[in-house]
Amino acid sequence: MQRIVLLLISMGLYSFLQAQSPKVPSLVFTDAASLELIGQAFPLKSYHRIDTTLYPDFPAAVKQLLTNSAGLVISFKTRSPRIAAKWCVTNRRQSNNMTPIVNKGLDLYIKREGKWVFAGVGRPSNVCSEYIMVENMDNSEKECLLYLPLYDEVKSLQIGVDSGYQVVRGINPFKKKVVIYGSSITQGASASRPGMAYPARLSREMGVNFINLGLSGNGKMEKEVADMLATIDADAFVLDCFANPSPEQIAQRTGYLVKAIRAKHPNAPIIIIQSVIRESGNFNQVVRERVRQQNENAYQEYQQLIKKGVKNLYLIKGDNLLGKDHEGTTDGVHPNDIGFDRMLQVIQPELTRILKPLLH
Amino acid sequence: MQRIVLLLISMGLYSFLQAQSPKVPSLVFTDAASLELIGQAFPLKSYHRIDTTLYPDFPAAVKQLLTNSAGLVISFKTRSPRIAAKWCVTNRRQSNNMTPIVNKGLDLYIKREGKWVFAGVGRPSNVCSEYIMVENMDNSEKECLLYLPLYDEVKSLQIGVDSGYQVVRGINPFKKKVVIYGSSITQGASASRPGMAYPARLSREMGVNFINLGLSGNGKMEKEVADMLATIDADAFVLDCFANPSPEQIAQRTGYLVKAIRAKHPNAPIIIIQSVIRESGNFNQVVRERVRQQNENAYQEYQQLIKKGVKNLYLIKGDNLLGKDHEGTTDGVHPNDIGFDRMLQVIQPELTRILKPLLH
Known part of the structure; x- marks a missing residue:
């Protein structure tokens, strides 16, 4: 009998604690390929600046550099209090005159009172990285611009938000x-x-x-x-x-x-x-x-x-x-x-x- | 007789060519330990900021950070048209929010008309690096300040100049x-x-x-x-x-x-x-x-x-x-x-x- 009482108490305590503990929602990822991509001279499916297969006579170095995502930006909207990213680049050597963030990382801006305001970065770790760029935001709808790495090629990119929230395609504001x-x-x-x-x-x-x-x-x-x-x-x-x-x-x-x-x-x-x-x-x-x-x-x-x-x-x-x-x-x-x-x-x-x- | 003439001609030609080819002088290195070290709170023999062996109760992270050479500067003078450096740091991971140059590299200033003017950097390659920081200078005497890496420990450092020139200990200008x-x-x-x-x-x-x-x-x-x-x-x-x-x-x-x-x-x-x-x-x-x-x-x-x-x-x-x-x-x-x-x-x-x- 005592055992049953103890069991009931501990079960109640467990439910109570579970209800009280702050829920950390899981992140849900959306492929950025479904979102608005800004910054290309001609519209392309990849995160390249130019489709270099169309220009076989370009110098090799030019072709390689045009695969870098410099100037490319993803435009999206969300109400999620957290925004994360998962992305993969190449294993090319980090340049010694720039930060890994600018070389292989991400940079997030959010519109506030008509201006684009810095919100957070995606710090790269390896060829593939996952990083929470900003958290603890209110849940008003936010227009976001995510800048891609300047000196590497983006192989894949996903935007993560708290489960229960959505990532919606944005517009080109420029x-x-x-x-x-x-x-x-x-x-x-x-x-x-x-x-x-x-x-x-x-x-x-x-x-x-x-x-x-x-x-x-x-x-x-x-x-x-x-x-x-x-x-x-x-x-x-x-x-x-x-x-x-x-x-x-x-x-x-x-x-x-x-x-x-x-x-x-x-x-x-x-x-x-x-x-x-x-x-x-x-x-x-x-x-x-x-x-x-x-x-x-x-x-x-x-x-x-x-x-x-x-x-x-x-x-x-x-x-x-x-x-x-x-x-x-x-x-x-x-x-x-x-x-x-x-x-x-x-x-x-x-x-x-x-x-x-x-x-x- | 013909052979002797040919031999004499070719010997003459060889000497002539040798005299004409621009000489690239070799670099001669001086251990920076013999030069003026600026920026330490107490004078030390190493490139540490504080001798942490004297403070066993400091938190481990504080002790480790005090071995970083942030703020340490070598003062020297030279007339050499080239200034190079050889230096070794640790194999600690590069931070993703800073350049390898600031993390593990060097930064050279030269005095001109009473002001300290940027002259060149030492780009790090690996644990040990060698780099020509500036070249093609006139050979007037120059006062130099060489800033050491901000976020790593310098294990050794040598200043290189063209052979025929000297590296002379400078003063603390501050x-x-x-x-x-x-x-x-x-x-x-x-x-x-x-x-x-x-x-x-x-x-x-x-x-x-x-x-x-x-x-x-x-x-x-x-x-x-x-x-x-x-x-x-x-x-x-x-x-x-x-x-x-x-x-x-x-x-x-x-x-x-x-x-x-x-x-x-x-x-x-x-x-x-x-x-x-x-x-x-x-x-x-x-x-x-x-x-x-x-x-x-x-x-x-x-x-x-x-x-x-x-x-x-x-x-x-x-x-x-x-x-x-x-x-x-x-x-x-x-x-x-x-x-x-x-x-x-x-x-x-x-x-x-x-x-x-x-x-x-």
Whole structure:
């Protein structure tokens, strides 16, 4: 009899404790392939920037870099108090001048009072990672943008929310389409996280759909790449591609690129941005002279094209893009977040002025 | 006879070619142990911040973190056109919220027209690395500061210059000694390179010898640590240690730490800096509330100490340290270089004002 009483008491106690203990709901995952994907020049099923099978003549390095998900963003909505992600990238080596978060990780923004506000990151662990990016939120409906890794290829991606909540396809909140073709700096080295790449910051600040076609070390204006760029149905083209080619290549190739774009887009603004000054040239006289020559040649090409009557062509000078204190890079070449902030202070007002007719 | 003529011609040609080919001089390395080491609270032979064998009661994590070389700097002079380094660290895992350069690499500054100017980095490859940090310089004499890794232990370090040039011991260019005790943010997460940690930037900007005693995740004001801090012969103490302890620990421990320092340093300024607001708390309500409570308790402790008559005690508020656009962190917690820049904009004028009497 005593045993039965004890058993009943302990059973009651167990039920009571179970009812009292805070329920941690399980996460339910949705394949991001069913959600809105922003940032591609042409719509694709994969998380590549360009379908490189269509361009067999591209240099191998260009093809490989176009599989990196720089500038790609998933748009979705949810009321879940938690948002997690499961994703897989390649086993390629981590770059030593950037964070694993920007290299292989994720970056989540949520709209609040009309502005995109940082919410959390997805920290990568291995080839495949799972991470809770934000938790303990209220359950109002939230518009979310999830930025994909800048320097790796995303093989799969799932968004996780608390069971009982849903992930709903979002919209593309950015207007028009402006291609930025360039170097590692365009691709986003060395921002601290994917949403801090300067094209991504421009999109959030200006509400414009900037397309990141930065090709680390390989933004060299090859004819095949120029021909592809010209076929993108963009409203404007930003050419931030004067850091990778030699001064001679700049002299040989800039005219072809601009004319190829102009032939297919008679009125689209084309904006040349000279290379940032390399801080590794503070004392290295060879580096300093090379950048001077690159920018000199970019300027000469711009002048020639203007003389030949190319309209709606602009040039943003490179001499003050990183400020004056020499603290704006991670490694002497690639802007850190201060460097990118200073680039925006120069570039954004110019782009706002140039793109104004498009946006009204 | 013909053979002899041919032999003489070819010998002459060989000598001629040898004289014409540009000589790449070999690198000659000097052990940095023979050079000036800046940034230690007490002079030590190793690249540790504190000799933890003297403090057996410190928590294990604190002991391990004090072996990290955050804030340590080698001062030397050379006329060599190239400066390289060979260094070894541990095989500890790379953090996913910082660059390998800041985690395990090196950062070189050179004095130009009275200012410290970024010259180059040492990119880490493995446990042991060799890297040419700058080359193609003129051969005027240069004063150099080499910042050591923020988040690893330096086992050995050698400075390399072109053969025919020398590495000469430099001086400590910074005056006085100001301890900054704190968290991972003080230690430098997530600056892009070692010289961008905020104590290092303060030293260059203010000319003051700031000592980095940031302890990632472990700046919790334990009694044993407080007692050690009080024994440092510093001219002022900055307490940036309100991000790691719980609100309760802040209430329990702040008074002891301040009084321990005051007992040994009757007149030294003691500056409390409230925790930065966590950007991960933009939507995570629990995080937001915890930081609010930490800073509330830090403020209460400060008020109590003032009431009890502690003089020369200051408080810098935490609410605007990262600006207002929520872009100042790498991961929601640790400032990126923009975040640190904004911290300096608040902290540096305050420290300049408070430390002014010491510096004249």
